[in-house]
Amino acid sequence: MAQLDFYPISVTYKVEKNAADTAPSAEMQPTIELYGRAIAENNQLRQACVKYEGFRPYFWVIPSQEAEEASQQLQQIKAENPELKVTGTEVHTKNYFGKEVKAVKVIVNIPAAVSQLREKAKEFGTVLEADIPFARRFMIDKRLMPVALYKTEFTPLTSAAAEEERKSKVPTYATQMLSQVSEEMHEPRILAIDIETHNPLGKTMLPEEHPILMAALCGEGFRKVLTWKKFPTQLDYIEFVNSEVELLERLKQHIEQYGPDILTGYFSDVFDLPYIRARAERYKIRLDIGLDGSQPRVEKTAANTTTDITGIVHIDVFKFIRKVMFSSLQTTVYDLSSVAKEILNQAKDDVDIDQLYMAWDNHHGEQLESYCAYNLQDAQLTLNLCRKLMPNIMELTRTIGLPMFDVSRMSYSQLVEWYLIRQAREFNELTPNRPSNQEESQRRMTSYTGGFVYEPTPGLYKDIVVFDFMSLYPTIISAHNVSPDTLNCSCCVNSIQNKVPGEESAWFCTKRRGFIPTVIDEVIKRRIRVKEILKAAGEDKTLNARQMALKTIANSMYGYFGFFGARWYNIECAKAITAFGRNHIQKVIEQAKNKGFRVIYGDTDSVFLALDGKTKEDVQGFVAEVNKSLPGMMELDYEGFYPSGIFVGTKGTGQGAKKKYALISEEGRIKIRGFETVRRNLSTIAKETQEKVLDIILRENNPEAAIEYAKGIVSDVRGRKTATAKMVITTQLQKEISSYESYGPHVAAAQRMKDQGIPAGPGSVIRYVVVTGSERIRDRVKLPEEVAEGEYDPEYYINNQIVPAVEKIFDVFGYDSAELAAEKTQKKLQAWFG
DNA sequence: CCATATCGGGG
């Protein structure tokens, strides 16, 4: 026996006959295969496979009869297929929704036996955990942490296994033991891939017909574009081959030589890898890039396609961005160009991909060269994205404790759910089943009340202090023990301590901690620890990603309770959380009023108070008093002081608008919330006017001056004195021009671009100016370059841009913005008489 | 108006 230092990166399994048993009747058994990096004799890290035998699939049955008896009978159940069998049963004491139960662990020979035998087992009671994939089950049960350092004692492989090893591309070890020695991580080796294909039909792509023309690979100190039509070039990364067949062969060789831990692409689950696989199949080429000599597996399900490679983690950056990163991104268009722009601040070269097939067919060397550069750029951007997101993907992987391949494709609800499943085992809890379709559609119907909003009286306020609850919903779950297994317990019927406010009879146990609160406590505490270390250690990408991962889990828990597909779904819990939340913020508002503060505004987890001459001590006293009365980890934080702020009304009723205000900080920074005009695509002139108007009101406290300022702008615009550059309206095209139902001005502008040979497709930034005329607006749209100074339509900009941007603000002071628009007549009359 | 279908990403 020898020692092996090993970083497991991916986990899979194989089902094969017992290697030690050479008889034809040998038993089938699963072998876990861990792929990763091992420290070799020369101290270098090299790819390796570690096999683990002896872990068996199982599921649970909570029997409706006596447990020992059920155990005996379950031992006897048989599947149609005699190769699938029960190898043993055990009775355990487990927890299920807060109750101690006797459960039978039904252990079977191979994973495929679970799906067959669970049907038979249903006759004996409730079947649980029969839908947890085997590799995940292994990681959860063995507490395996991916990418961390493990020491393992390995034994020499038997001769049959050695035979097996010849199929493997990496050295293979067998082990019976894995123990984590440190959290130290291996920095994964990443290779990005991108292909360009023959595209005579535009977006319609037919892998059976259209060949791959170019393939780019990009890694650490490695970049390559393979293509099979030659042209003169100075570009050192281009490698010419003679045919598509040779391109595929070389691609395979390069990947093998580079030896990546991670192969990444953009939409490569659905496009690049399946396409390469399809082309290879057509030529009968074995695309055996898997470390066990297997080909990429394209798995298509009803609504999702993934591509898996044994031993190499395939990361589709697009999937991770759309499922997890979207919440922190501005862009709503997830093409590589928009995403790279926002995350990396790197722009993509403008290349008209529609023309690629023509350049190829006509053997246009110069153009082909630029397409090669474009191909490489896409691979480079994908690599950069993957590198940038790697700390987040790794920390999520290490937090959830499942394969990186799986975690990088999970939505928030799945991340929370699998975190809970892993924790469930630690707390001896049984994992509930997923809802049936019928149950799911029932759940979809229910809705409930959200956060509390204290409606503001429109107006200009001075000296505002803002407070908010730190992680309101996670701390409520913890403080009030909100969990399906503590809901309406029989031991606390008359207790008022955790009674849900406003609910006739709903309460949570005050004696026994629930499963979810226990888990969320741990998450919050871990995050606090990480943040402390972070504070002491300074900026650290890994630690920051770790606290983000924990924050993600904690913040998703409330939404998870109300998510129709959740195993731990509980609408009563979701309702209770918002009810407790409303109650707490209302109590804070009450306490503030009792202390003599004037309440301006409040929303879900925050309150805005007018200081009205009160001191810093008064504020501190108030916060201290509130926090003394709050249960558990709940905490009201002082968010900030604002010398001035404006709250506007809604259009119809003139009542205070929710989530719509502007504040100025002591440092003079203006914070604008919810003015839809800020979000909408406005011209620079309208944005500038809105900002300046708010600035004058908040900074100088002088609404009259703001109105005068706006009048001046209107007069300048009307006099055509404003620079055309400020009239440019910028929007992003969401789809193909032809697919727009309503032909709005931005679509007209996009068409104009296209007519001039400028590519304009989904994601393209469209810039246009509306010029004078009596036609429809869309017929008066011009590109900025086409517009002469003073050619813009003043009335359009005044009525559709400037006035809407400021009218709600002026409403607060009783000023009718119609007067602004009517400035014309006054000016003219003045000129006439003046 | 509500219910159902399609799309996104990739070339």
Next chain:
DNA sequence: GTGTACGATATGG
């Protein structure tokens, strides 16, 4: 393969 999306928007009834 012990399992699989989802939310927005357009179109149809």
